[in-house]
Amino acid sequence: MxxxxxxxxxxxxxxxxxxxxxxxxxxxxxxxxxxxxxxxxxxxxxxxxxxxxxxxxxxxxxxxxxxxxxxxxxxxxxxxxxxxxxxxxxxxGLEAYLAQLEKKQAILEKLLAHYNDGRRKALFNTAVYLLPLEDLQSVIAVLDGRPELEGQPIKERALTAVGLLQEAADRRGISLKLNKEPKKG
Known part of the structure; x- marks a missing residue:
């Protein structure tokens, strides 16, 4: 505009x-x-x-x-x-909130760089958007604590990350699917 x-x-x-x-x-x-x-x-x-x-x-x-x-x-x-x-x-406060957003952005960038098999961008974006920072940090800590993942094919790494994010979402009762807009009329 x-x-x-x-x-x-x-x-x-x-x-x-x-x-x-x-x-x-x-x-x-x-x-x-x-x-x-x-x-x-x-x-x-x-x-x-x-x-x-x-x-x-x-x-x-x-x-x-x-x-x-x-x-x-x-x-x-x-x-x-x-x-x-x-x-x-x-x-x-806005500054503290923005600091949390920066941490979430770093987590999203890490997920996209190391765990995206070309099919997970929307899911990773949605998970980082909806899950609390502490849950995301826990998921990253688990991923970082599994050095054997580094030698795995990207598809396996992606499935592991998705599984951990889904578990975190399930514990909170959060759906990681985007909601379609209701039809008007």
Whole structure:
């Protein structure tokens, strides 16, 4: 959207974790308000109308009707944690939240570099997006503690990583599948 820019591009205006987005990591989007990319956002337009607030939660109208049903379906990233991520950022402070995002981003990059058999990018991205940092750190510690994996074919390494992430998700009752948007009508 023309004229929409933000200083902080790792955490979106509406609470999506741009730092973990496959579009941003792939260089296709600079993050919310970071320049050219996916800028046709109604929430960005709303921000401009409300004196360029940096985050929706800073608006006196938050949460507004724009948030109704927004989390019901996912795009290429999960939307389910958006409001709880906003709550966590508000609780611990933006800098501490962004530090956690940086740690999650490093974990995602490690999974993609060492355990992706070409078919796991979306699953790894979703798992890192949805699972708490401590669960992800535990999964990485288990993977790092198994040096025999290094000699395994990539497919075996990928299956091991997926299994550990799925176990962590199951313990929390988290689905690692993206939710399709409900049909309108």
């Amino acid at each position: 023309k004229g929409f820019t933000r200083e902080e591009t790792r955490f979106s205006l509406c609470g999506l974790n741009c730092a973990l987005c496959s579009m941003r990591l792939g260089g296709y989007c600079p993050g919310c308000g970071g320049g050219a990319g996916n800028q046709s956002c109604t929430i960005a337009k709303c921000s401009l109308e409300h004196k360029n607030i940096p985050f929706c939660w800073e608006c006196s109208e938050y949460p507004c009707p724009r948030y109704e049903s927004f989390d019901d379906g996912d795009s290429f990233v999960p939307h389910r944690n958006r409001q709880q991520d906003i709550a966590l950022a508000r609780e611990i």
